[in-house]
Amino acid sequence: MANQACIAIGINQYQFFQPLGYAQADAQAVWQFLVEEAGWPQDRCLLLTDTSPPTGARSTIPTKENILGVVENFAYESVIAGDLLWVFFSGYGVTLEGEDYLMPIDGNPASIPETGIPVRSLFEPLKDRGASPVLVFLDINRSQSAQVGVAVGAQTVDLATKLGISTILSCQLDQFSHEAASLGHGLFTVGLLEALRENSQITLASLERALRDRVPSLSEHHWQPIQTPLIVASSPEASEQLILYPPHNIEEVNNGENPFIYQADAVGDSAAGANNSHISSVLIAEAPQTSNRTIAVTNGQQPTNPNNQSGETEPKPPASVPPAAETKPAPETDDTPTWTETLVWAGGAALLILLMIGGVFLRNQEAFIGGLKPQPGANRTAVNKASTTTAKEDKKPQASSEAKKPTKQVGASTLQAVKPSKQTTTKATSVASKPPAAQNKAAGQANKSALDKARSLIKPNQASGYSQAIVIAQKIPSKDPQYNQAKKEIDGWSQKILDIANARAKQGNYTEAVSAAQLVPTNVNVSGKAKDAIQDWKEQANQQRTNQTVLRAAKGLIRPNQASSYSDAIATASKIQQGEAGYGEAQKVMGEWSKTIYQLAQSRASKGQFKEAIQTASLVPENTTSYQESQKAIALWKGKTKK
Secondary structure, X not given: OOOEEEEEEEOOOOOOOOOOOOHHHHHHHHHHHHHHHOOOOHHHEEEEEOOOOOEOOXXXXXXXXXXXXXXXXXXXXXXXXXXXXXXXXXXXXXXXXXXXXXXXXXXOHHHHHHHOEEHHHHHHHHHXXXXXXEEEEEEEEEOHHHOOOOOOXXXXXXXXXXXXXXXXXXXXXXOOOOEEOOOOEEHHHHHHHHHHHHOOOOEHHHHHHHHHHHHHHHHHHOOOOOOOOEEEOOOHHHHOOEOOOOOOOOOOHHHHOOOOOOOOXXXXXXXXXXXXXXXXXXXXHHHHHHHHHOOOOOOOXXXXXXXXXXXXXXXXXOOOOOOHHHOOOOOHHHHOXXXXXXXXXXXXXXXXXXXXXXXXXXXXXXXXXXXXXXXXXXXXXXXXXXXXXXXXXXXXXXXXXXXXXXXXXXXXXHHHHHHHHHHHHHHHHHHOXXXXXXXXXXXXXXXXXXXXXXXXXXXXXXXXXXXXXXXXXXXXXXXOOOHHHHHHHHHHHHHHHHHHHHHHHHOXXXXXXXXXXXXXXXXXXXXXXXXXXXXXXXXXXXXHHHHHXXXXXXXXXXXXXXXXXXXXXXXHHOOOOXXXXXXXXXXXXXXXXXXXXHHHHHHHHHOOOXXXXXXXXXXXXXXXXXXXXXXXXXXXXXXXXXX
16 A cells, blocks of 8 residues: 655754754644644654654754665665655755755755765655655755855756656745744745645645745745745656645545545435435336236237346246246136136236335335326326226126137236236335435434534634535535534634634735635625625735835835935835835834934934934934934034034
8 A cells, every 4th residue: 555754854953054943843844734634654754853852763863864864764665666755854955066965953064065965865865766756845045155156956956857856945046945933934834834734635736836826925924035936846747646645545544534635425325325216216116017018918929028128037927827838728617717816816916016106106205206296196097997908808708718818818917917016026125225214314424424524624723624624514415404503514614714814814914814715605694794805805915015015115225324225215114104004014114214313323423423413313204213312312412513
């Protein structure tokens, strides 16, 4: 059976590099997601961080020796052909003389070839695994002091293309990877985990689309330079393969259940069974009509069933009644049935047919009443008519033994008509062996299980979990006993999604608020509120993006120790009006810049440059935190210039 495995590496506390903030948290988050949410086997998911505990006798400190040892062990021993392997690295990366290196915790920028891990030495063992799917994630922090020559990642992209290893870099070659203190993670990891949680059947192509959309959005929202992941697919086919589960193993995960997708087989099978039962019952209900038609016999020949299209062998007559071809005229006094005997046979056939029709009707009341609307009286009339006709024929005077042969033949035909009816009844019983109550109970249990499965997907403050639960609950049919409860749950979950969206909007996360609110179904109580909110938040998000551009432009005007540049930046940022998205951030930076101007003025005054100090302090705008102080200082310095 194919399996999954991962190696997650995250390094914060380097021995020879500046510490990173959230590389370790990123690796832990990816490892935790795969084990706890995606259901990957924990004994095949290895975490290497500054503080990760050893696994048995093996150290998990991310040194060069440990990292290469783990990769080679997984590539050549632990992981077999067909297994899916992820390798995630978050830490420093450098390039030297065109060679890319990943830096372990003991990596030294002064001796990169000796202490770094060449990307080639990571990729080649993975390539040797043959056709097994491999996915490498590199969230590289590019050390400015260690870069030599071309940008870090150029050789990595080239190797990934040549060796056919699907690889995802956290940013383009001319960009830098960023972290956000408010998120506690790198922007790339946040976008990656969001995409994986939204779609358990995600492919490399769909992941690329999600990351290209989400990570730049996170960059803008957290006031960071734009960061766009770079994806290399090993082949066009690999782009469309599942990356969380091997294609032939997706239904085997967690004892046959995909932990993200509700398996609706139980409900589907019950529904299919009900439909098949309905179809079989309709066909069986028509069988007596065929039997009735076989009663009519002409020219003394054995009756046949011209409508038999099932391919089944015609039932043979009872042993006590030989076939017509072998029937010889018997003495009139022994074998000729009286009209009462014929009436008994015909009445028995009619009674059996009525019982059979009644049984089929009871089993399929809903189908007949809802769609077919049969008229039981019509069947009974047809049967009675057949019985009456037969009885009348038997009452005619019998002139000779030759005239009695057809009458005897009718009796044999009647027996043959009755016998298939009994077999058909047996067949009907086997096809619809489960009574409607049992079938309804099974379907009800399946739908109750579906509702329980939906509830299990819910996670607080995660809109996608509520959305997945709603999708499952919506599959419960309206006639099921669980339907009303499911509808109530759906309304409640929809409100929760809207609450999450509102909370994001209050924090200024308008884009994320829109993404959440769009998960609210269109046929629930709060759908109108969600629609209105989405429209409002989209406008706010557009305004936010515009104001973010304004603030970036303002920040770009700053020149250290040049008071006028701070004044120009303040004038630019002041274009953001109260009530607009980004207003609070604008006021904050304007306050900081006004304080810087005042400090520059004080520095000049301390050197006796009072005129320059007054000119500088005059640049502090009104309605800023340093304005009152700067005005007092200006008055003081003016007094000193008169002396």
